[in-house]
Amino acid sequence: MTLDVVILAAGQGTRMRSKTPKVLHKLAGRPLVQHVVDTAAGLDNARLHVVVGHGGETVREALSASTSDDRELAFCEQTEQKGTGHAVAQALDGLGDGKVLVLYGDVPLIQARTLDTLLEGVDEQHMALLTVTLDDPTGYGRIVRNGSDAVVAIVEHKDADAKQRTIRECNTGIMAMTSAQLQRWLPQLSAENAQGEYYLTDVIAMAAADGVEVKAAQPSSPVEVEGINDRRQLASLERAFQHRQADRLMAAGVSFADPERFDLRGDVTVGRDIQIDVNVILEGQVTLEDDVVIGPNCVIKDSILRRGALVKANSHLEGVEMGEGSDCGPFARLRPGTRLGGRAHVGNFVETKNATLGDGVKAGHLSYLGDTEIGRDTNIGAGTVTCNYDGINKHRTLIGECVFVGSNSSLVAPVTIGNGATIAAGSTITRAVADDELAIGRSRQVVKQGWQRPVKMPKS
Ligand code: UD1
Ligand code: CA
Secondary structure: OOEEEEEEEOOOOHHHOOOOOHHHOEEOOEEHHHHHHHHHHOOOOEEEEEEEEOEHHHHHHHHHHHOOOOOOEEEEEOOOOOOHHHHHHOOHHHOOOOEEEEEEOOOOOOOHHHHHHHHHOOEOOEEEEEEEEOOOOOOOOEEEEOOOOOEEEEEOHHHOOOOHHHOOEEEEEEEEEEHHHHHHHHHHOOOOOOOOOOOHHHHHHHHHHHOOEEEEEOOOOHHHHOOOOOHHHHHHHHHHHHHHHHHHHHHHOEEEOOHHHEEEEEEEEEOOOEEEOOOEEEEEEEEEOOOOEEOOOOEEEOOEEOOOOEEOOOOEEEOEEEOOOOEEOOOOEEOOOEEEOOOOEEEEEEEEEEEEEOOOOEEEEEEEEEEEEEOOOOEEOOOOEEEOEOOOOEOOEEEOOOOEEOOOOEEEOOEEEOOOOEEOOOOEEOOOEOOOOEEOOOOOOOOOOOOOOOOOOOOO
16 A cells, blocks of 8 residues: 655744754754654655745755655645645645655654554544644644544634633644545635634544544654744754663663763764763764773764774764774864774874774874875874875875884875885985885984074163
8 A cells, every 4th residue: 555645844934033944954963854754764665745835945955965766755846835734735646545644844753653553543434643732732733522532623723712722632733544535635625714724634624524533643752743943942852852862872882971962963883881971973874883982072973983992082083994992082183084903093183084094003193194004003203294285186105014204204195105114203205215214304403513692782
């Protein structure tokens, strides 16, 4: 049976006070609507329809760019926002003959499990509605039940009378029905209500009138159905989401100095006995093997940290593979294409890019290592710079095993340094150095005998 998911994302989101369409504001690094699309795409046989309006082109581009082409994603345009019923109607033509699920681009934390439960209840005699009971139901559509507790209508807050406004069971907006039911009910909607809109919620009364039972289900947690209207709500849902992620990681064997001060904006695969200090941000795809330790204030993006790797405070890693027992920082900047071998050590104020450092390599201080390959157990002295750029092209620096590069050396690429070679401190190396040679590339020291330091004359 087909499943069509209609995601409403046409609203302007005035209260965000932003030039960015509301559904493109980010939660955990991903646009709000992307969360919904990803969850919906995980449902069996789902075909996705996104109804766009305000900033439609931007929303379309953002979603198309980040969506793999194997999942079907269709866009429908709602040029004028005439209500949720009108929005769903824009997708009618593209629907199959199975079930339809309505979701919202600004309700990002809805869980697949909740949706599966909802969809299981749908057939020709039943539709499903997700409701939530709130302490303060102001603004929400209220669920009206009859004497035998059956759901018979939804009344919008603005249309509700005083008695109806005391009802605390609210409409989340999320509902599911058969395509046939929807095709039958939508054309009957009218805009004769307080807001002059075509309310999707009016289909509930039509269901009741048709003898279709409305099955009400509840989410496992209210944050699942929380919608975002302003930046305060966005920040609060972000925290709720991060909390949930930290809980999951702690259950898997990760210790946090403070789970409130951790952010995961992407996916992380973790081993056991990992320690994460405060203010760590993980982005993209990150793998942390057993016994990895991450110090405070580190940003780690798209990286793999092998067993026992140690990232000291204030380090920034992107596109990095750290070998077993290697360490970096404090204040290390490891850029894309950096690979540290086992036990390799990169110290403070070292920047690397497209750099392979073999097992046991040490670069302790203040270096730039770019477009380079460094053999095992080589020592890179403080202030070493690979001069990899001639203003037009990048060139490589190949450094052998067990090399000793003295401090403050410039290695002008392309250049090769053989195994066991020694580079004297302060050298500028422009030609190849063979195995085990000593290269000194600096001007000789001159000592001027009998030189007198100038003396300050007293003012007369
Ligand atoms: C809606 C429900 C209400 C429910 C509440 C939950 C209706 C009539 N009311 O009210 O019962 O308690 O959600 O949050 O459905 N949208 C469009 N096109 C439109 C109108 C809306 O795409 O023409 C989208 C909006 O971008 C938004 C969602 O639909 O994502 C809900 O619309 P909104 O106007 O916020 O509905 P509410 O008045 O909050
Ligand atoms: Ca509204």
